[in-house]
Amino acid sequence: MKHLLAPSLLAADFANLQRDIELVNASDADWFHLDVMDGVFVPNISFGMPVIEAIARHAKKPLDVHLMIVDPDRYIQVFADLGSNVLTVHAEACTHLHRTLQAIRAAGMKAGVALNPHTPVSVLSEVLPELDLVCLMSVNPGFGGQKFIERTYEKTRQMRALLNEAGCTAHIEIDGGVNAENAAALYAAGADVLVAGSSTFRAADPHAAIRAMKG
Numbered sequence: 001m002k003h004l005l006a007p008s009l010l011a012a013d014f015a016n017l018q019r020d021i022e023l024v025n026a027s028d029a030d031w032f033h034l035d036v037m038d039g040v041f042v043p044n045i046s047f048g049m050p051v052i053e054a055i056a057r058h059a060k061k062p063l064d065v066h067l068m069i070v071d072p073d074r075y076i077q078v079f080a081d082l083g084s085n086v087l088t089v090h091a092e093a094c095t096h097l098h099r100t101l102q103a104i105r106a107a108g109m110k111a112g113v114a115l116n117p118h119t120p121v122s123v124l125s126e127v128l129p130e131l132d133l134v135c136l137m138s139v140n141p142g143f144g145g146q147k148f149i150e151r152t153y154e155k156t157r158q159m160r161a162l163l164n165e166a167g168c169t170a171h172i173e174i175d176g177g178v179n180a181e182n183a184a185a186l187y188a189a190g191a192d193v194l195v196a197g198s199s200t201f202r203a204a205d206p207h208a209a210i211r212a213m214k215g
C-alpha cells in the first residue's frame with residue numbers, strides 16, 4: 001500500500017498560513033489535514049469555513065477534512081462546496097452513520113469515519129461498503145501535541161483485518177501523536193495514511209520530517 005502523509009494545519013503558524021501551505025505544496029506530503037472543532041464535541045474550537053476557503057485557494061493537494069463537530073450532516077454540502085476531497089465524521093457524533101456516509105459520497109467526496117480511542121472497530125462492521133477511510137484517533141481529539149496512545153497498533157491491526165475480510169480497500173488513517181519514531185510500526189500494522197501536526201510544523205527541518213514519516 002502506498003504511504004500517504006497528511007500534515008495537520010492545526011500546528012501551522014496561523015499568522016503565516018500561506019507560507020505553511022506553500023511548504024506542504026513543495027514537500028513530499030500528500031494531503032492537507034484540516035481539523036474542524038466546534039467546542040461541543042471536543043473541548044476546543046479551531047477554525048471554520050472562511051479559513052478553509054482561504055486555505056483551498058492556495059492548497060495544491062487534496063483537502064482531508066476532519067470534522068470534530070456534533071450533527072455533521074448539517075454541513076456536508078458546505079464542505080463539498082469548499083473543495084473538500086475527503087470528509088471525515090466521528091462515529092460518536094452520528095445517530096444515522098450509514099445515511100451520513102451515503103450523503104458524503106453523494107456530494108462527491110470520499111467518506112471517512114473517525115473513532116475515538118474508546119470506540120471499538122466493531123462499530124463499523126455494518127458500514128464497511130460505505131467507507132473510503134477510517135481514521136483511528138491515537139489521542140483524544142481536541143488538541144495537537146498530545147502523547148500517542150500505544151493501544152493504537154493493535155486497533156490498527158484489528159481494523160485492517162476487518163476491512164480485509166470484507167474485501168474492502170478503505171484507507172486507515174492514524175491521527176494524533178504521530179512522529180518519525182512510530183510511523184514505520186503504524187504502516188506495518190496496516191495504516192496507510194498518517195496525520196502529523198506538531199511533528200511536521202515544529203520540526204527543525206519540516207521537509208526532512210515529512211520524508212522520514214513517509215517511510
Ligand code: DX5
Pocket residue numbers: 008010011033035066139140141142143144145146175176177178195196197198199
Ligand atoms: C486532534 C486532531 C489532530 C491533531 C494532530 O484532535 O485531530 O489532527 O492536529 O496533532 P499532532 O500531530 O500534533 O498530535
Ligand code: ZN
Pocket residue numbers: 008033034035066175195
Ligand atoms: Zn485530525
